[in-house]
Amino acid sequence: MERVYSLPEMKTSTSITGAHQMTVEPAWTSDNHSHPVFEFLYCIDGRFQINVNGCHYRLGSREGLLIGPHRVHNFINNSQEPCTFFTFQFDLDECSLRYWLCQEGEQIVVPEDQTETGLDEFYTLIAQQSEAQDDWNQTHEFDLMQSVGSVSLLKIQGYFLLLLSELVDILKKKSLHKEEKKKKISYEKYEVAHKIASNLENHVEEHVLISKIAEELYMSVSNCNKHxxxxxxxxxxxxxxxxxxxxxKRYLSETKMGVEEISRRLSFSSASHFSRQFKKLTGVSPIQFRINY
Known part of the structure; x- marks a missing residue:
């Protein structure tokens, strides 16, 4: 009997909004800052301290820290030696993945958490794809995406996804082994959140009101948002x-619908409002997206 293996159509949105490596001298300090997305910092060599919303975390070689969106933080090299670290900012839409990233605020990853492949392996693969490898290793700061060809850029994106999958897998295993998990996010919150997500996904082309969903769940809007x-x-x-x-994005790449029609179908208040939101999340206008893709 012939066996046929197939995969379903997979469309997810994961964005890498920034990445760089830095080597900093003792007493170096960054300004306080935050990002609207996740940030992962990975210490390559040396030691440094990260301050996040009043909490202090010390990282050594092959240790990393995940920082959630909008968390104010800064870095300090308070050791006596130079320190080299790698950082990247990212975001993703998949609810089941975000769940593991949002379990406990900041989360530390130590060498013992990593698999045989390890985060440093993926970092090395990313760095090797840079056509300016010498600059990457020797300069104070180097932009990963600078001076790379399209094939190398595609490989870099692939390695970033592998690194991200390793990170999510680590955090998932850590959470599953902690009894406190159920206390921090109860089953009730989890169930409510997934009901809301399912409702939103099933009515994407309608004018959805959170107040209506809250009413159906016999909850206040405030509690719906919190959960x-x-x-x-x-x-x-x-x-x-x-x-x-x-x-x-799917309509623009797979149909001939115009911007006006798409904005109406997705219940945006106007085509200009749709275009602004589209560019805010993708970095390009709907028209430019259609040309590119």
């Missing part, structure tokens, strides 16, 4: 906007 954000690290409104934009 959803606690589980996925993003508000229901922001999640719905992402779903709409991802659907718009």
């Amino acid at each position: 959803f954000t606690a589980v996925f690290g993003i508000s229901p409104k922001s999640y719905l906007n992402r779903i709409k934009i991802n659907t718009a």
Whole structure:
């Protein structure tokens, strides 16, 4: 009997919004800052301290720290030696993945958490794809995406996804081994959050009101927002906007619908509002997206 293995159509949105390596001298300090996305810092060599919302974390070689969106933080090399670290900012839409990233605020990854492959292996593969490898290793700061060809850039993106999958897998295993997990995010919150997400996904082309969903769940709007954000690290409104934009991408690449028609179908208030939201999340206008893809 012949066996046929097939995969379903897979469309997810994962974005890498920034990445760089830095080597800093003793007493170096960064300004306080935050990002609207996740950030992962990985210490390559030396030691440094990260301050996040009043909490202090010390990282050594092959240790990393995941920082959630909008968390104010800064870095300090308070050791006596230079320190080299790698950092990248990213975001993703998949709810089940965001769940593991949002379990406990900041999360430390130590060498013992990593698999045989390890985060440093993926970091090395990313660095090797740079056509300016010598600059990457020798300069104070180097932009990963600078001076690379299209094939190398595609490989870099692939290695970033492998690194991200390794990170999520580590955090998932750590969470599953902690009894406190159920206390921090109860089953009730988890169930409510997924019901809200399912409702939003099934009505992406309608004018969805969070108040209507809250009414159906016999909850207040405030509690709906709190439960959803606690589980996925993003508000229901922001999640719905992402779903709409991802659907718009499909319409732009697979149909001949115009911007006006797409904005109406996805219940945006106007074509200009749709275009602004599209560019905010993708970095390009709907027209430019269609030309590129």
